[in-house]
Amino acid sequence: MYSCSDLKKGLKILIDGEPHVIVQYDFTKPGKGQALYKCKLRNMISGSLFDRTYRSGESFEPASLEERDMQFLYRDETGYVFMDQKTYEQVTLAEETVGDDKYFLIDNMEVDVLMYGDRGIGITLPNFVNLRVTQSDPWVKGDTAAGNNKPATVETGYTLQVPSFVEEGTLIQIDTRTGEYSTRVKE
């Protein structure tokens, strides 16, 4: 169990049975009064943010979360299905849990799945992913507004800015942390 003195930014605790992370924290104490611990918390399942104030003497159950190496298998109507590389156990993550990461998921990709008990609540992608450009108009010389960049759509439906020399069918590397073009992949 944690006590109030353990509270700090980044700490993960259980509230009403769900894991929460402290995203903002402040200690205050009105003149001679009791210590108050003001926290902004994020529900790690729903993503919702809210404020809560704790007093000294309160205790908190740690939210035990585990990251597991998994492989992305496929998507179906229930969501995104991943498989544990060691146990072959399968876990399905809802579309809203995967969020925009869905644009960088390709079949058989290895990702870290954040598990709360037997429930997948988030994924961490590899930093870079290779995706093929499926649509991109040729660069029009003299279109200086966009510099040397032009829009391109990749196989997952994601659209980003790429350099003018990238053509349809080119395999490109994308930084999943920023969503930006990184380099052209030599094949």
Place this chain on the structure above:
Amino acid sequence: MNRQLAAKKQRLTERARIVQSIRAFFISQDYLEVETPLRLPANAPELYIDAVVSGDWDLQTSPELAMKRLLAAGYEKIFQISHCWRDQERGGRHLPEFTMLEWYRAGCNYLALMDECESLLRHLIPTDSFKYLNHEIELSLPFERISVNEAFQRYCRTEAEEALAEDRFDELMAFEIEPQLGKQRPTILYDYPVELAALSRHKSSQPNLAERFELYIGGMELANAFSELTDPVEQRRRFVETEAARRKSGKRPRPMPETFLKELDQLPESGGIALGIDRLIMLMTNAKTIDEVIFFAPEDL
């Protein structure tokens, strides 16, 4: 080079100047500077202040008891600048080890200390106004004086007694009232419910109130003052009650400060005040956090 520390040099130089100016003020007012031990067999029991243990004894949470013993022995105007320790207190305005200014004066009550606070601040900041964060604070006008009851009515639309009964006093004070105090000019918040003033005298006209005040500037609590309780029987009763409540909530048992209680019957009518020097320096150097005005925070050691 420790760049973070080097970057503080200007503020810390100003800090030294401010502390010298505080000394000059009290010396000019015929106060005697005193030094009392920092390590004590027992502090005054407080429900929400925990001492840092030092061997069998504790580090002081305030020099209050020793300074009142000096008052009782005939030292009539005294001040002290010393380090105090309060366990587990750490935040943007809190340090577990901080610097406190306390001054005590025989033959006066909290009203005289309110005036003295105004004089001290005007001595330290001789301009008509100063800027703290996004507040422009006026010093040429008398400080605002508002009772705790009025503050609860004005900022929370509730009564202080009601907030206390519902156990919401501290939350309302910290989050609704304090941020509103001292924004245009310094504010003196006075007359606390007696439950919240373990060492202060009751108001004779309203025995449910204690002669206690706090000074706020720019939404920040700066000082706490009392008309000192001089009745040893009443004082012992309150200490015993507080110590019992501490033990009940699982805190480490501490002995009664017997030497203080024994000499309390000699304490003249008097007033005493504690002012956080680090926070005063935050105000005077426009610093947002307490870490910016001290040489080393605990995390730096």
